[in-house]
Amino acid sequence: MESLAILKVFHVAATVVLLGSVAAVIYRAWRSWKGGDRLPFASTLQRPWVYAWVVMAVSLVSFPVTGWWLVHRVGWPLGQTWILTAAVLYVIGGGVWLLLINRVSRLRLATGLDEVVIAAKRRNVLIIATVAVVVLLSIIGLMVTKPV
Template sequence: MDLYTLVKVAHIIGAAVLFGTGAGIAFFMLMAHRTRDPTLVAHTAQIVVVADTIFTASAVVAQPLTGGTLAHLAGFPMFSGWIGLSLILYGVTGAFWLPVVWIQIRLRDLARAAARAGRPLPPAYFRLFRVWFVFGFPAFFAMLGIIWLMVAKPTF
């Protein structure tokens, strides 16, 4: 297997991890949230924080490295055309993902405190959850755009 193919496989796996982990995290957090059970929410949020730390953060670092290597090996200009647009969308995704990581940690902590006290989830939890939920949409659609650009490689 040549270097280009090896790096391309790593890049595709990274994209799948980013998209799949993001979709999975959103699903499990939403399902836990719907129960309004502080213990379940705290447990799910803890798993989500770990998954984001291990999988999403690793892929976030790997994607620009593998993408940059692919662009270099293929002779594509790095900051123009579909690659430049992909980088802009990647920045959009990151701008929404970074606050979401902090929000997930805060949601976990609020749910833990409520569970320990035997109380329902506090209003602060619900305010943060709404922000978390809304921030997922631009990140999700930006990732869809990046994947489309990776596959279609349109000319501008």
């Protein structure tokens, strides 16, 4: 198999694994919320769900390597607008993802707090998670459409 095809397979596989991990964490949070859990996002940091976060991290680390290698092998200039936009969104998304992990960890430790405070923390985590998903889907949209 040609190295370009292998790179594409790795890049797409990392994307599928990332989307699967995101879906698993969202599903777990939704299920625990429907079950009456006060801290549904925080329960995603319990084993084995923490492995979904680790898989997300591994996928996110692999994207710059396989992405740059793909761009190099295909011969696209790195100055194309869609590549630069995706790179900027990737940096923003990485920061939002780290912020999300921080907020989810804080939410998990929020025991004994007032219900109003916990509701505000949950709302903040939901907003940050929504931003992270929108950034991820924007990057995937740029990668799929490759606008000129």
